Amino acid sequence: MKIGKKDIEYIANLSRIELSEHEKEMFVHQLSDILSYIGKISELNTENVTPMAYTIKASNVFKEDIPEPSISLEDVQLNAPDIKGVFFKVPKVIE
Amino acid sequence: MSKDIESRDVSLRLFEYTAHHLSAKILSKEICATDLVKHFLERIKSVEPHIRAYITINEEDALKKATEIDKKIGNGETTGLLAGIPVAVKDNICTKSLSTTCASKILKNFIPPYDAFVVKRLKEEDAIIIGKTNLDEFAMGSSTENSGYKITRNPWNPEYVPGGSSGGSAAAVAADLSMMALGSDTGGSVRQPAALCGIAGVKPTYGRVSRYGLVAFGSSLDQIGTLTNDVKDAAILLQVIAGYDSRDSTSMQVSVPDYLNGIDSGVNGLRIGIPKEYFAAGLNADVHNALKDALKLYERLGAKVIDMSLPHTEYAVAVYYIVANAEASSNLARYDGVRYGYRAPKSNGIIDMYSRTRSEGFGNEVKRRIMLGNYALSAGYYDAYYLKASKVRNLIKNDFDIAFQQVDCIICPTSPVPGFKIGERAKNPLEMYLSDIYTIPANLAGIPGISVPCGFSKEGLPIGMQILAKHFEEKKLLQIAYAFERETDFHLKKPVLKVSSEQR
Numbered sequence: 001m002k003i004g005k006k007d008i009e010y011i012a013n014l015s016r017i018e019l020s021e022h023e024k025e026m027f028v029h030q031l032s033d034i035l036s037y038i039g040k041i042s043e044l045n046t047e048n049v050t051p052m053a054y055t056i057k058a059s060n061v062f063k064e065d066i067p068e069p070s071i072s073l074e075d076v077q078l079n080a081p082d083i084k085g086v087f088f089k090v091p092k093v094i095e
Numbered sequence: 096m097s098k099d100i101e102s103r104d105v106s107l108r109l110f111e112y113t114a115h116h117l118s119a120k121i122l123s124k125e126i127c128a129t130d131l132v133k134h135f136l137e138r139i140k141s142v143e144p145h146i147r148a149y150i151t152i153n154e155e156d157a158l159k160k161a162t163e164i165d166k167k168i169g170n171g172e173t174t175g176l177l178a179g180i181p182v183a184v185k186d187n188i189c190t191k192s193l194s195t196t197c198a199s200k201i202l203k204n205f206i207p208p209y210d211a212f213v214v215k216r217l218k219e220e221d222a223i224i225i226g227k228t229n230l231d232e233f234a235m236g237s238s239t240e241n242s243g244y245k246i247t248r249n250p251w252n253p254e255y256v257p258g259g260s261s262g263g264s265a266a267a268v269a270a271d272l273s274m275m276a277l278g279s280d281t282g283g284s285v286r287q288p289a290a291l292c293g294i295a296g297v298k299p300t301y302g303r304v305s306r307y308g309l310v311a312f313g314s315s316l317d318q319i320g321t322l323t324n325d326v327k328d329a330a331i332l333l334q335v336i337a338g339y340d341s342r343d344s345t346s347m348q349v350s351v352p353d354y355l356n357g358i359d360s361g362v363n364g365l366r367i368g369i370p371k372e373y374f375a376a377g378l379n380a381d382v383h384n385a386l387k388d389a390l391k392l393y394e395r396l397g398a399k400v401i402d403m404s405l406p407h408t409e410y411a412v413a414v415y416y417i418v419a420n421a422e423a424s425s426n427l428a429r430y431d432g433v434r435y436g437y438r439a440p441k442s443n444g445i446i447d448m449y450s451r452t453r454s455e456g457f458g459n460e461v462k463r464r465i466m467l468g469n470y471a472l473s474a475g476y477y478d479a480y481y482l483k484a485s486k487v488r489n490l491i492k493n494d495f496d497i498a499f500q501q502v503d504c505i506i507c508p509t510s511p512v513p514g515f516k517i518g519e520r521a522k523n524p525l526e527m528y529l530s531d532i533y534t535i536p537a538n539l540a541g542i543p544g545i546s547v548p549c550g551f552s553k554e555g556l557p558i559g560m561q562i563l564a565k566h567f568e569e570k571k572l573l574q575i576a577y578a579f580e581r582e583t584d585f586h587l588k589k590p591v592l593k594v595s596s597e598q599r
Contacts, residue, residue, distance in 0.1 A: 038413040051485035055541025075208035079435035
């Protein structure tokens with residue numbers, strides 16, 4: 001599977017990553033190589049195979065709905081780049 | 096702590112002991128925890144500049160904790176399983192009030208407000224957290240070269256990588272900069288560095304150890320594991336961290352056996368499967384020979400070696416780099432400069448802030464994987480990549496299910512080569528990915544694995560043997576590994592530390 005500069009720009013945008021022209025070049029190359037390699041899974045016939053995400057038998061893990069203490073607001077905000085009162089502060093969202 | 100303990104002479108080679116030897120000496124007051132910790136801290140001061148295993152050294156807190164433990168012992172109070180034992184923790188496992196960076200610039204100043212489950216367990220058992228170890232950024236890599244901070248060197252030869260991604264933890268234990276260490280294993284990140292550094296590394300069953308507080312990479316694959324000087328220490332450390340935790344919904348309510356009890360049961364009558372796909376082209380001759388010798392030893396000990404096949408092995412790396420990266424692309428979406436971590440100083444609106452933050456904060460390998468993951472999940476490609484890979488994953492898991500009907504365990508190399516040099520694979524990501532060809536299948540199938548030293552290459556680099564078993568059969572793995580270890584002395588060999596001519 002070969003991908004081009006347009007593909008890289010598309011997935012970089014989906015990933016919220018900005019790339020320089022040089023980086024685009026590099027990633028076009030590297031991702032094409034990797035995708036050619038991983039494309040080998042298409043050789044296999046998987047018509048009647050169920051997709052598997054979890055290897056252990058567990059589903060819908062529930063627990064009792066009992067309130068427990070959580071991390072304090074102070075601790076939650078300790079690592080924040082910018083706060084205002086009880087909020088995380090971010091740059092303007094709407095122009 | 097009495098003066099009496101302090102004045103006792105402590106062997107200069109103290110740091111070469113294992114936890115199962117030293118615990119008794121600490122409890123009998125032959126050695127005090129403070130002296131032990133001081134020894135390690137002094138050794139870190141002289142050796143660490145050449146190895147670069149640590150991102151953070153927890154000096155002050157470690158000494159404080161050691162004093163507390165000595166006091167406890169002095170007062171005759173009950174102490175934990177790891178009383179006074181220094182343990183290093185991979186820097187993607189959260190430690191309360193102690194920096195946790197994931198070796199990423201994006202988490203440079205991150206101080207976790209809570210302890211990971213495994214860290215809480217270490218503290219409950221009176222272990223001493225001596226520092227946080229280097230890794231490939233967000234555990235993405237096989238050489239620890241992808242760290243955003245430093246390159247860790249293999250204690251056996253500073254020109255070689257220590258493996259990865261838990262390269263800092265493996266190098267710390269191999270160079271006696273810590274007695275034991277924790278790592279995480281998503282595709283081989285505990286077993287492969289253990290092999291390359293000549294120590295024991297256990298990846299437990301998916302669901303055996305809680306990942307609460309482990310920074311998520313590939314959520315259907317990640318598991319916390321142990322890096323230790325020998326198999327008994329692995330058993331002790333696993334004993335401490337294994338078990339159910341309601342805060343990780345994938346952690347399983349399966350009872351934890353006593354891993355040390357019966358560890359010397361031997362392998363008489365054991366059926367060992369040898370998968371032909373793991374001994375094919377590309378396997379280094381020294382590694383192959385070491386494995387052959389190991390299997391002969393197992394036969395002499397009464398085990399039966401059976402040739403078998405895991406037919407879908409050749410697809411494992413491809414499946415892994417779709418599944419792991421798809422999961423990573425979701426997990427790493429949280430690094431957006433809003434709640435924690437780095438935020439780009441200048442931006443034009445919130446979307447621009449996200450993009451700049453992530454572009455400046457992540458290294459190239461992380462960017463590559465996020466983009467690959469998003470590609471595999473994106474409209475038009477989901478079926479061909481993510482869905483298809485999830486199906487092939489089932490075939491790989493099925494190979495193991497069939498195999499374990501005929502054999503009790505599988506033995507194969509941990510890594511196809513004894514090691515590789517710093518820089519050798521760094522420019523070619525695909526070549527780097529193939530470093531994990533023998534370790535990835537266990538993560539895809541969720542089964543446990545252990546790597547133990549089984550020889551040395553012509554260049555003097557350690558070689559690792561991997562043993563795999565069914566879900567939740569860690570006890571059996573440890574028994575099989577111990578049967579080999581007590582007949583050999585590879586685990587007793589320690590590197591003669593050399594300073595590299597070209598230090599970066």
